[in-house]
Amino acid sequence: MTQPLPASRPRPRGARGRLAVLALGGGCLIAGLDAALLRLDLWAPVDSARVGDVHGLVMALGFLGTLIALERAQALHRNWAYLAPVLLGLGGLVLLTPAPRLLGNLLQVEGAVLFVVVYLALWQRAPRPLVAVQVLSAVLALGGAVVVVLVDIPAAVSWLAGFIVLTIASERAELAQLWMGPRAERTLLGLSAALTLAIAAGLAFPAVGQRLVGVVLVGCAGWLVLRDAARHQLRLRGQRRYIAVALLAGYLNLALAGGVLAVRGLVADQAGYDIVVHGVFLGFAVSMVMAHAPVILPAVLGRPLPYRPVLYLPLVLLHGGLLVRFTAAFVGAEQVWRVGGVVTVVAMLVFLLTAVTLVVRGEPGGASPRGRGAAGSAGAARAPGSAAGPGMRGAADSAGAAKAAGSAGSADGGVAMGSAGAAKAPGSAGGLDGRLRAGSPGGNGVVETARTRKADR
Numbered sequence: 532m533t534q535p536l537p538a539s540r541p542r543p544r545g546a547r548g549r550l551a552v553l554a555l556g557g558g559c560l561i562a563g564l565d566a567a568l569l570r571l572d573l574w575a576p577v578d579s580a581r582v583g584d585v586h587g588l589v590m591a592l593g594f595l596g597t598l599i600a601l602e603r604a605q606a607l608h609r610n611w612a613y614l615a616p617v618l619l620g621l622g623g624l625v626l627l628t629p630a631p632r633l634l635g636n637l638l639q640v641e642g643a644v645l646f647v648v649v650y651l652a653l654w655q656r657a658p659r660p661l662v663a664v665q666v667l668s669a670v671l672a673l674g675g676a677v678v679v680v681l682v683d684i685p686a687a688v689s690w691l692a693g694f695i696v697l698t699i700a701s702e703r704a705e706l707a708q709l710w711m712g713p714r715a716e717r718t719l720l721g722l723s724a725a726l727t728l729a730i731a732a733g734l735a736f737p738a739v740g741q742r743l744v745g746v747v748l749v750g751c752a753g754w755l756v757l758r759d760a761a762r763h764q765l766r767l768r769g770q771r772r773y774i775a776v777a778l779l780a781g782y783l784n785l786a787l788a789g790g791v792l793a794v795r796g797l798v799a800d801q802a803g804y805d806i807v808v809h810g811v812f813l814g815f816a817v818s819m820v821m822a823h824a825p826v827i828l829p830a831v832l833g834r835p836l837p838y839r840p841v842l843y844l845p846l847v848l849l850h851g852g853l854l855v856r857f858t859a860a861f862v863g864a865e866q867v868w869r870v871g872g873v874v875t876v877v878a879m880l881v882f883l884l885t886a887v888t889l890v891v892r893g894e895p896g897g898a899s900p901r902g903r904g905a906a907g908s909a910g911a912a913r914a915p916g917s918a919a920g921p922g923m924r925g926a927a928d929s930a931g932a933a934k935a936a937g938s939a940g941s942a943d944g945g946v947a948m949g950s951a952g953a954a955k956a957p958g959s960a961g962g963l964d965g966r967l968r969a970g971s972p973g974g975n976g977v978v979e980t981a982r983t984r985k986a987d988r
Contacts, residue, residue, distance in 0.1 A: 546831075546832055546833040546834075548613070549601065549605065549613075549831050549832065550831075550832055552597070552601050552613060552616050552617055552620065553597075553598075553601060553831060553832070555593075555597055555616070555617065555620025555621060555623075555624065556593065556594050556597035556598050556601070556616070556620050557594075557883070558620070558623075558624055559589050559590070559593030559594040559597065559620055559623040559624060560590070560594045560879065560883070562577075562582065562589055562593075562623070562624070562627050563586055563589045563590040563593070563594055564876050564879055564880065565577050565582060566582045566583050566585070566586035566589065567586060567872065567875075567876050568872075568873070568876060569582060569583040569586075570583050570586055571869050571872045571873065572869070573869065573873065579627075581626075581627065581629075581632075582627055585626040585627065585632070585635070587684050587688075587691075587808065587812075588623065588626060588635075588636075588639065588679060588684065589623045589626060589627065590812060591675075591691045591694075591695070591812055592619050592622070592623060592639050592642075592643070592672065592675070592676060592691070593619060593620055593622065593623020593624065593626070593639075594623070595695060595812070595816055595820075596616075596619040596620075596623075596639075596642070596643075596646075596672060596694075597616045597619045597620040597623070598616075598820065598827070599698055600615040600616035600619055600642065600646050600649070601613070601616040601831060602827065602830070602831070603615075603646070603649050603650065603653065603665075604616060604649060605830070605831065606653060607649055607652055607653055607656075609652070612645075612649045612652070614642075614645050615642050615643075615645035615646040615648075615649055616642070617642070618638050618639065618641050618642030618645065619638075619639055619642035619643070619646070620642075621638055621642075622635045622636070622637075622638030622639035622640075622641075622642060623635065623639065625638055633680070636676070636679055636680045637680070639676045639679075640673070640676045640677060640680065642676075643669065643672045643673035643675075643676045644673060646669045646672060646673070647666065647669045647670055647673055649669075650662070650665055650666040650668075650669045651666060653665070653666075654666055659716075660716040660717070660719070660720055661701045661704055661705050661716055661719065662701075663720070664697055664700070664701040664719055664720060664723045665697070665698060665701050665702075667697060667723055667727060668693070668694050668695075668696075668697035668698040668701065669694070671690050671691070671693040671694040671697065671727065671730065672690070672691065672694040674687075674690045674730075675687040675690030675691040675693075675694060678690055685797060685798055685804070686733075686737075688797060688807070688808060689729075689730045689733055689740070689741060689744045689797070690730055691812075692744070692748070692788075692807075692811045692812070693726050693727065693730050693744070695811060695812065695815070695816045696726070696748060696751055696785065696811070696815070697723055697726065699815070699816070699819050700719055700722070700723075700751055700754075700755060701719060701723075703755060703759055703778075704716065704719050707758070707759050707760045710758070710759070710760040710763075711758045711759070712758075715758065718754060718758075719754075722747060722750060722751050722754065725747045725750075726744065726747040726748075726751070728743075729743035729744040729746075729747055730744055738796055741792055741796050741797045742792065742793050742794075742796060743793075744789075744792060745788075745789045745790065745791070745792030745793030745794070745807075746789070746793045747789070748785060748786075748788060748789025748792065748793075748811075749786055749789035749790055749793060750789075751785065751789075752782050752783070752785040752786035752789060753786065755778075755782045755785075756779065756782045756783075756786075759778065759782075761774070761775040761778040761779050761782075762775070762779060763775075765779075769838060770825060770838035773822070773838060773840075773842060773843060773846075774822045774823065776843075776846070777818050777819070777821050777822030777846055778818070778819070778822050780814070780818050780846070780850050781814060781815045781816075781818030781819050781822070782815070783814075784810045784811075784813075784814025784815045784818065784850075784853065785810065785811060785814070785815040787806065787810050787814070787857070788806060788807045788808075788809075788810025788811045788814070788815070791803050791806045791807055791810070792807045801860075802860035802861055802863070805856070805857075805860050805868075806857050806860060806861075809853065809856070809857075809875075810853070810857070813849065813853060813875060814849075814850065814853050817849060817879070818846070818849065818850070821842070821845060821846050821849070821882055824836055824842070824882075824886055825837065825838050825842075828886065828890060832890065834890050834893055835890070835893040836886060836889050836890050836893060837889060837893055839889060841885055842882075842885060842889075844881055844885070845878045845879070845881040845882035845885060846878075846882075848874055848875075848877060848878035848881060849875055849878035849879070849882075851874060852871045852872070852873070852874030852875035852877070852878055853871065853875060854871070855867060855868075855870060855871030855874065856868055856871025856872050856874075856875065857871070858871075859871055
């Protein structure tokens, strides 16, 4: 019989430092939302032309880059690795100040260099094809940061989009490895190579390269829709259905952005540019963040973010606002386009407030009655490689994993463990929340015990 969890536990060591790094990304998010209002020609709390000009970098590398690099630094479990997210977030904030813009750009370049080094260290620990794809994603982030300095922001869009897409696709392939089958790694390697070549071709032949990037993005979206477990989880309940809805909505936005890029290019008209950029970085990337927030934040902060149906509210607002915005952009309805843009800003703020509220109300260091016990455990925070990124590897103590390996195998409950444990427990789960998770580079196991099934009831 499962023993009840204590009312509270001490916050895992290092959680305050990770919270400080996360705050840098949060600051970039708030500044990016302010800049979004300015770019919509609306009132914003901080009225600055400079803020509007650096909006894309602040969101792509300052916010998303900091989140992803923080998760990877925690996976490596080395103090120096945290310099990567710190420099990315700090660079994003410096871009907003009166300091020379080059200073902020160079800080982000340095952060991206360290980010590549972190991934190379993870590759040495686990030389797997999926980790190689993640190394390539960091190289694209570095390339985007450099292109911004040498050329301009529009020229870096494909690089930064490639960074986001390869990061998320590799994480999804790792989580749903059994569901996707043995060909998943080879398929993703092929898509990654094609995307990188298309991005590189854009340096010499921008029009051709951009369209090739669009074609590959459509291919990535189609592969994720068809091969990921998400579409099969729509019939489930609770958190699993919420994750599935968010994932599929993100994939559709990626397909739309890729299709527009393939047909119209990036800078042919303002409507196409708006759809491509926000389809990738809002519709796709932020939807992934929303989908896995109940796993990301517990792993980083050592406190649970229990699933609640209210999490659907910001998700619906985000994609509803994007639908309005994109439709208005196509037909040239400027006022309606602004309304859609404002709704997406509201969606991000609602998500931020909702997440903070759920974390504050959650039980420190343990699982809430309806949350995910493994993700919020102290063992998760201590385990190298246990952090969760956009694809999200939660973690619990490996000893608990061994004891609970046979406790689940249905779609509603399951076990997520490292690759070594996976080999020993065929059939114990299947897919994203089925629940066998391929091991993270850190190698520690991950388990959800039977008591966490209550989250879906």
